[in-house]
Amino acid sequence: MPNVVNILLPKEPGSASRRFFLSAAIWLFVGVFVALLAALGFVAPDLLPAHPMLSFGRLRPTHINIVVFGFLLSAYFGGFMYVVPKVCRTELFAERLANFAVWFWNAVVLGILYALPHGYTQGREYAENPWIIDIAILLAVLVLLILVFGTIIKRQEKLLYVSVWYIAGGLMWTFFVYAVGNVVWEPSSGSWTGMSDQILLWFYGHNVVGLVITPQAVALAYYILPRATGRPLYSHTLSLVGFWALIVMYTHTGTHHLLQAPVPQWLKVISIVNSIALLIPVFAFLTNVWMTARGHLDRVFESAGAKFVFTGTVWYFLTCLQGPFHSLPAVQKVTHFTQWVVAHAHMALLGFAGSIAIGGIYFILPQVTGRKLYSEKLADYHFWLTLVGGIGIFISLTIGGLLQGEAWANGEVVYRVLSELRVYFIVRGMSGVLILVGALLFIYNVLMTLLAKPSTAADEQPAEAIAKGVTA
Amino acid sequence: MFVSMWVVFLLSGLVMAIVTIVWAIRSKQFDDQQRARFLPLTGLTGRELAAAPKKRHRAEIVGIWSMLIIGVSALGACLVLTLVVY
Ligand code: HEM
Numbered sequence: 136m137p138n139v140v141n142i143l144l145p146k147e148p149g150s151a152s153r154r155f156f157l158s159a160a161i162w163l164f165v166g167v168f169v170a171l172l173a174a175l176g177f178v179a180p181d182l183l184p185a186h187p188m189l190s191f192g193r194l195r196p197t198h199i200n201i202v203v204f205g206f207l208l209s210a211y212f213g214g215f216m217y218v219v220p221k222v223c224r225t226e227l228f229a230e231r232l233a234n235f236a237v238w239f240w241n242a243v244v245l246g247i248l249y250a251l252p253h254g255y256t257q258g259r260e261y262a263e264n265p266w267i268i269d270i271a272i273l274l275a276v277l278v279l280l281i282l283v284f285g286t287i288i289k290r291q292e293k294l295l296y297v298s299v300w301y302i303a304g305g306l307m308w309t310f311f312v313y314a315v316g317n318v319v320w321e322p323s324s325g326s327w328t329g330m331s332d333q334i335l336l337w338f339y340g341h342n343v344v345g346l347v348i349t350p351q352a353v354a355l356a357y358y359i360l361p362r363a364t365g366r367p368l369y370s371h372t373l374s375l376v377g378f379w380a381l382i383v384m385y386t387h388t389g390t391h392h393l394l395q396a397p398v399p400q401w402l403k404v405i406s407i408v409n410s411i412a413l414l415i416p417v418f419a420f421l422t423n424v425w426m427t428a429r430g431h432l433d434r435v436f437e438s439a440g441a442k443f444v445f446t447g448t449v450w451y452f453l454t455c456l457q458g459p460f461h462s463l464p465a466v467q468k469v470t471h472f473t474q475w476v477v478a479h480a481h482m483a484l485l486g487f488a489g490s491i492a493i494g495g496i497y498f499i500l501p502q503v504t505g506r507k508l509y510s511e512k513l514a515d516y517h518f519w520l521t522l523v524g525g526i527g528i529f530i531s532l533t534i535g536g537l538l539q540g541e542a543w544a545n546g547e548v549v550y551r552v553l554s555e556l557r558v559y560f561i562v563r564g565m566s567g568v569l570i571l572v573g574a575l576l577f578i579y580n581v582l583m584t585l586l587a588k589p590s591t592a593a594d595e596q597p598a599e600a601i602a603k604g605v606t607a
Numbered sequence: 608m609f610v611s612m613w614v615v616f617l618l619s620g621l622v623m624a625i626v627t628i629v630w631a632i633r634s635k636q637f638d639d640q641q642r643a644r645f646l647p648l649t650g651l652t653g654r655e656l657a658a659a660p661k662k663r664h665r666a667e668i669v670g671i672w673s674m675l676i677i678g679v680s681a682l683g684a685c686l687v688l689t690l691v692v693y
Contacts (some may be wrong), residue, residue, distance in 0.1 A: 221647075221649065221650070222646045222647060222649065224649065292646065293634075293635070294636065294639060294642065294643045294646065295636055296643060296646040296647065297643075298647070307623075311616075311619075311620075315612075315616055327609060331609045335609075357647070358647045359647075361644075361647040361648060362647050362648060362651070365648070365651060365655060365656040365657065365658065367644035367645045367647075367648060368643075368644040368645075368647065369644075370640075370644070371640045371641075371643040371644045372637075372640045375637070375640075382624065386620075431660075432664070432667075432668070433660035433662070433663055433664050434658070434660045436660075436664035436667045437660055437661060437664070442667060445671075446670075446671060446674075449671050449674060449675060450674070452675075453674070453675065453678035453679075456678070456679070456682060457678070457681075457682060460682055460685070460686075461685075465689055465693050466685065466686075466689050468689070468692060468693070469685065469688050469689050469692055470685065475685070478681075482678070519670070522670055522674070525674075526673070526674055526677060529677065529678070529681070530677060530681075533681045533684075533685075537684060537685060537688055540688065540692075541688055541692070544692040
């Protein structure tokens with residue numbers, strides 16, 4: 136019996152990170168596979184059987200929830216379980232509990248994979264999960280909060296590095312934003328009514344990207360880029376300014392998703408002004424990591440993990456130039472309700488958040504296994520497949536979106552425009568295939584690294600003592 | 608109900624932020640910012656810190672610049688279209 140407990144919930148440092156990383160790689164594949172089915176429907180609508188589970192209305196939320204909760208968050212959780220103890224100079228608080236979190240989280244994602252395709256949904260964008268899954272997610276986040284704060288409390292390093300601020304803050308926001316955004320005290324509907332509900336929903340929707348995902352991705356980049364370049368962070372003060380600015384600006388932007396809806400004008404104005412003000416935390420972060428890597432890009436590109444992370448920061452730059460731009464009502468007249476927004480969403484969640492998640496796994500996996508990555512070459516192929524696939528999705532959807540915007544502004548009917556979009560949907564589907572192949576390589580590489588024999592002591596991380604000499 | 612929920616939510620956020628800042632100031636989190644910059648390097652040897660790159664990585668630079676050019680061109684195209692439509 137104790138053996139089973141030790142296998143399921145080992146105490147060994149790094150075990151929970153490793154399991155979260157493997158889960159993330161598998162969920163990436165599942166999430167992209169579901170997306171490809173949806174993309175196929177745009178190219179050849181009659182190809183898939185007319186089964187409700189294969190309808191776009193079920194495939195889309197399944198895809199989104201699997202990539203967000205299964206892939207991105209699993210990768211970030213595995214990452215923080217390594218980064219927080221490292222920069223706090225201690226061990227993770229309660230590794231067994233962390234392993235419990237791995238199982239529990241995977242059960243939640245399996246629940247999502249069952250519920251949404253079967254039509255059990257609350258029908259609100261990004262908040263589709265049924266109430267019982269909402270509660271399970273909140274419980275899981277509580278466990279993760281215990282792990283992070285438990286580690287912070289027992290730390291040997293007095294100063295909290297900026298990654299810890301983002302990780303701890305991000306998890307707290309996740310808890311509150313998720314509970315409020317999903318209206319968990321209304322189990323039957325998980326919503327308010329009318330316009331009030333939409334305002335609340337988009338407060339939640341935008342915070343999912345800004346306060347749930349972004350802080351975790353930024354935290355990983357703040358750890359990995361200095362480490363990959365061997366340079367100290369450009370400015371820790373600037374990084375903390377960015378952290379506090381993110382809190383102040385992000386929470387008021389949600390209504391920029393509702394500029395075409397009957398929301399009070401003052402709320403729209405606040406959301407637009409804050410969308411532009413978001414450039415402050417965005418550039419605080421980008422200036423900081425880019426100045427850290429400046430002159431050392433060849434070292435960044437030497438490691439597959441750091442390369443993904445750096446590329447993620449460039450996608451972040453583009454995402455956050457585009458964001459304030461299409462928060463302007465004049466621009467949204469052209470872009471809203473078109474594939475342009477879908478292009479932005481992919482640049483953000485696949486390009487920025489996804490690249491950093493994948494890079495984090497490639498970078499940290501050798502540290503938590505004590506082995507080299509099974510194949511840097513495969514990881515390199517994965518990098519190019521994801522980059523080319525990501526650019527393909529972005530270009531095809533952007534052009535498609537602009538065509539839609541222009542046609543609708545000229546009063547063209549939908550069925551005329553749709554036929555013009557076909558070629559772009561084909562390119563989007565083909566780009567998706569590249570990303571899916573990359574995801575397969577990813578699973579194989581992660582799995583083989585986990586199964587490889589441990590390296591000799593000489594390859595392993597050097598002692599803390601040397602570091603003291605460096606940081607003094 | 609809707610407004611009171613927001614007010615409670617807003618106030619609790621504000622209180623948590625203030626408590627955190629007060630804690631951070633009292634525990635001198637903002638004092639030694641110079642040393643904080645080095646925390647991610649903990650555990651790296653001098654040799655690892657000074658390691659020279661094995662080769663130049665031109666392909667990656669070209670890939671990332673292409674991505675930047677494509678991204679900025681998309682914004683440019685959209686700006687032109689917006690001005691035309693407006
Ligand atoms: C300065 C920062 C940003 C601003 C101002 C911004 C602004 C916007 C706006 C205005 C929309 C709605 C467009 C429309 O419906 O017409 C949108 C959509 C979206 N954004 Fe951003 N964005 C920013 C950064 C990000 C980041 C960092 C992420 C992800 C990590 C992200 C993910 C998304 C997603 C997924 C959507 C699609 C929502 C939907 O399904 O309708 N954005 N963004």
